[in-house]
Amino acid sequence: MIQITLKDGNRIQVESGKTILDIARGISEGLARVAVAGEVNGVVKDLFTPVTEDCNLNILTFDSEGGRHTYWHTASHIMAQAVKRLYPGVKLAIGPAIDSGFYYDFDSEKPFTPEDMQAIEEEMRRIIKEDLGVERFTLPRDEALELVKDEPYKVELINELPEDSEISFYKQGEFTDLCAGPHLPSTGKVKAFKLMQLAGAYWRGSEKNKMLQRIYGTAFPKKSHLDEYLHRLEEAKKRDHRKLGRELDLYDIYEEGPGFPFFLPKGMVLRNFLEDYWRREHEKRGYQEIKTPIMLTKELWYRSGHWDNYKDNMYSVEIDDAEFAVKPMNCPGGILVFKRKLHSYRDLPQRMGELGLVHRHELSGALHGLMRVRCFTQDDAHIFMTPDQIKDEVIGVIKLIDEFYKTFGFKHHVELSTRPEKSIGSDELWEKSTTALSEALQDQGIEYKLNEGDGAFYGPKIDFHLEDSIGRTWQCGTIQLDMNMPERFDLNYIGPDGEKHRPVMIHRVVFGSIERFIAILTEHFAGAFPVWLSPVQAKILTIVEKHIPYAEEVKRRLEEKGIRVELDGRNEKIGFKIREAQLEKVPYMLVLGDKEAEAGHVAVRSRKEGDMGSMPLDEFIEKILSEINSKAL
RNA sequence: GCCACCAUGGCUCAGCUGGUAGAGCAGCGCAUUCGUAAUGCGCGGGUCAAGGGUUCGAGUCCCUUUGGUGGCUCCA
Numbered sequence: 001m002i003q004i005t006l007k008d009g010n011r012i013q014v015e016s017g018k019t020i021l022d023i024a025r026g027i028s029e030g031l032a033r034v035a036v037a038g039e040v041n042g043v044v045k046d047l048f049t050p051v052t053e054d055c056n057l058n059i060l061t062f063d064s065e066g067g068r069h070t071y072w073h074t075a076s077h078i079m080a081q082a083v084k085r086l087y088p089g090v091k092l093a094i095g096p097a098i099d100s101g102f103y104y105d106f107d108s109e110k111p112f113t114p115e116d117m118q119a120i121e122e123e124m125r126r127i128i129k130e131d132l133g134v135e136r137f138t139l140p141r142d143e144a145l146e147l148v149k150d151e152p153y154k155v156e157l158i159n160e161l162p163e164d165s166e167i168s169f170y171k172q173g174e175f176t177d178l179c180a181g182p183h184l185p186s187t188g189k190v191k192a193f194k195l196m197q198l199a200g201a202y203w204r205g206s207e208k209n210k211m212l213q214r215i216y217g218t219a220f221p222k223k224s225h226l227d228e229y230l231h232r233l234e235e236a237k238k239r240d241h242r243k244l245g246r247e248l249d250l251y252d253i254y255e256e257g258p259g260f261p262f263f264l265p266k267g268m269v270l271r272n273f274l275e276d277y278w279r280r281e282h283e284k285r286g287y288q289e290i291k292t293p294i295m296l297t298k299e300l301w302y303r304s305g306h307w308d309n310y311k312d313n314m315y316s317v318e319i320d321d322a323e324f325a326v327k328p329m330n331c332p333g334g335i336l337v338f339k340r341k342l343h344s345y346r347d348l349p350q351r352m353g354e355l356g357l358v359h360r361h362e363l364s365g366a367l368h369g370l371m372r373v374r375c376f377t378q379d380d381a382h383i384f385m386t387p388d389q390i391k392d393e394v395i396g397v398i399k400l401i402d403e404f405y406k407t408f409g410f411k412h413h414v415e416l417s418t419r420p421e422k423s424i425g426s427d428e429l430w431e432k433s434t435t436a437l438s439e440a441l442q443d444q445g446i447e448y449k450l451n452e453g454d455g456a457f458y459g460p461k462i463d464f465h466l467e468d469s470i471g472r473t474w475q476c477g478t479i480q481l482d483m484n485m486p487e488r489f490d491l492n493y494i495g496p497d498g499e500k501h502r503p504v505m506i507h508r509v510v511f512g513s514i515e516r517f518i519a520i521l522t523e524h525f526a527g528a529f530p531v532w533l534s535p536v537q538a539k540i541l542t543i544v545e546k547h548i549p550y551a552e553e554v555k556r557r558l559e560e561k562g563i564r565v566e567l568d569g570r571n572e573k574i575g576f577k578i579r580e581a582q583l584e585k586v587p588y589m590l591v592l593g594d595k596e597a598e599a600g601h602v603a604v605r606s607r608k609e610g611d612m613g614s615m616p617l618d619e620f621i622e623k624i625l626s627e628i629n630s631k632a633l
Numbered sequence: 634g635c636c637a638c639c640a641u642g643g644c645u646c647a648g649c650u651g652g653u654a655g656a657g658c659a660g661c662g663c664a665u666u667c668g669u670a671a672u673g674c675g676c677g678g679g680u681c682a683a684g685g686g687u688u689c690g691a692g693u694c695c696c697u698u699u700g701g702u703g704g705c706u707c708c709a
Contacts (some may be wrong), residue, residue, distance in 0.1 A: 114638080198704085201706090202635080207635070214705080254700095280637090366634065372708070376709065454708095513709040574667075574668050577673080
């Protein structure tokens with residue numbers, strides 16, 4: 001007998017050699033039915049794994065991440081099996097579970113068509129119906145290689161496994177795949193699934209390799225869960241900033257400027273208030289503001305290292321006989337400003353902000369609404385400082401970013417990126433900079449993900465990622481520590497010893513790109529922005545024409561207080577005007593008729609809560625102003 | 634840039650196996666003066682993304698280009 005400690009701390013005795021599924025059944029039939037995998041001492045295992053020694057055991061269902069991944073992984077194998085049955089010549093690459101389902105990469109002579117997808121789905125249904133048992137086995141390397149000799153990608157994978165690693169396979173019916181597992185005990189366990197999309201993907205994610213065909217899918221234990229998931233995706237699409245931006249007349253992108261967005265009057269209101277907020281908050285924190293040119297000579301970009309490391313993304317032009325490049329970053333301009341004068345250590349840190357418009361030639365396939373564009377405004381700042389000021393300055397920026405995101409109610413996650421292949425500077429400087437950043441993060445008790453080799457070419461960085469409506473994350477804020485540019489541009493300051501010293505610089509953005517931030521903002525609020533940012537904060541709706549004079553009076557009173565207000569005095573029914581204002585997502589509608597005109601009242605309707613009844617105009621003004629001033633969400 | 638898919642009036646979309654463009658919303662006009670999510674009637678609007686080809690005939694088939702969508706790569 002062995003002793004099993006369950007998740008709730010209970011201990012049970014079972015016969016050695018019982019499988020996880022057996023143990024689950026011993027606990028309850030219901031649990032056994034929904035069990036998809038087991039976590040033994042923290043490692044996710046197949047349900048059919050025999051347990052032979054004392055351990056902690058957690059029975060996983062689809063509701064846990066480990067359970068879901070097991071479920072999806074098996075779904076992915078079922079898909080691969082279906083593809084193999086229908087197209088025996090297709091070679092298999094890899095097929096993991098991901099956050100929202102699974103995919104499998106195939107190397108196929110002929111690209112898959114939507115009709116093929118249907119055929120694959122049908123075959124998958126058949127495999128599920130066959131309810132094939134899944135078995136796991138391991139092989140020594142030479143036998144493993146022999147088994148997969150017709151699958152070149154699998155051969156490559158096996159050859160790259162470390163010497164001592166166990167090479168495991170999973171077999172269901174006639175289909176066997178190299179796989180670490182775990183898996184469901186049989187194909188019949190997969191209930192509702194759907195193949196979602198077809199995409200190209202490079203083998204091992206490198207554009208130097210062959211492009212494979214990737215099929216994405218998802219699966220759920222119940223049809224209703226799948227339907228719910230698909231419904232959620234539909235709902236999320238309604239919040240797409242590209243759709244809302246056009247509908248609400250905020251911004252748009254035309255064919256005439258791929259990747260170059262236009263901001264419309266209402267979008268500009270939003271944008272200007274964001275920038276005002278930004279300026280005020282930066283001023284409070286000792287930042288100065290500058291504006292540097294969009295184009296500078298190529299010489300400068302050679303010196304900064306941008307030309308060598310970033311030229312694929314840069315636009316350049318010839319003016320007279322000189323060559324210029326359009327700035328893809330603001331730093332060289334900022335550096336020239338710093339260099340204008342000799343600096344004392346007493347003047348440091350120097351924090352210099354710039355809302356700088358940069359242009360980057362992004363690959364056409366990468367463009368995505370306002371999220372990924374070819375020109376955008378960075379809410380940039382460069383901080384020049386002494387080495388012993390690094391930590392405080394980095395922490396200051398972390399706090400600033402945190403406060404900004406809180407203002408909008410955004411949740412975010414943090415990543416630390418280290419030295420990339422293409423980069424400048426010595427290992428020592430990189431080491432020092434990277435350590436400084438991770439220390440600042442630890443000091444603030446911030447959890448972060450390490451992103452090896454993903455830093456800027458001049459230094460490591462801390463990135464802040466925000467989510468869009470369908471859960472994709474986008475980098476917004478970033479803090480980059482740079483000891484290289486000061487070297488290249490021979491920046492210096494005079495220390496207390498009267499000697500020249502090399503300053504360190506931080507490149508940082510809070511919004512990241514104003515455009516991208518506005519896109520996230522649009523999706524986050526589904527276009528219903530907080531009052532302080534709403535392009536129109538209140539809309540006055542008259543019942544009939546004779547109320548227009550009072551309406552104009554109300555409008556003037558609101559405008560005097562700086563409230564952005566519109567008047568709808570059209571000869572339309574009130575229901576119609578309300579409907580329009582609601583669709584425009586105006587926070588407050590003021591309905592004005594006889595009663596209001598006589599009493600000097602306004603009948604307030606909020607887009608969130610509906611009819612709020614009549615109140616004196618002054619009371620409404622007070623209410624909306626307090627919401628605006630507190631930046632209420 | 635690569636892979637797949639898509640492109641019809643301002644917007645959302647019909648248009649079967651090729652036979653000379655259709656709806657709703659929006660817009661405009663007229664009537665209606667009406668209290669919390671669509672008043673009625675009428676009118677105008679499309680070289681079917683662009684270019685080329687097949688055909689007696691192409692929105693529908695083929696090729697090229699442009700733009701978009703979802704991925705891959707890359708990135709704020």
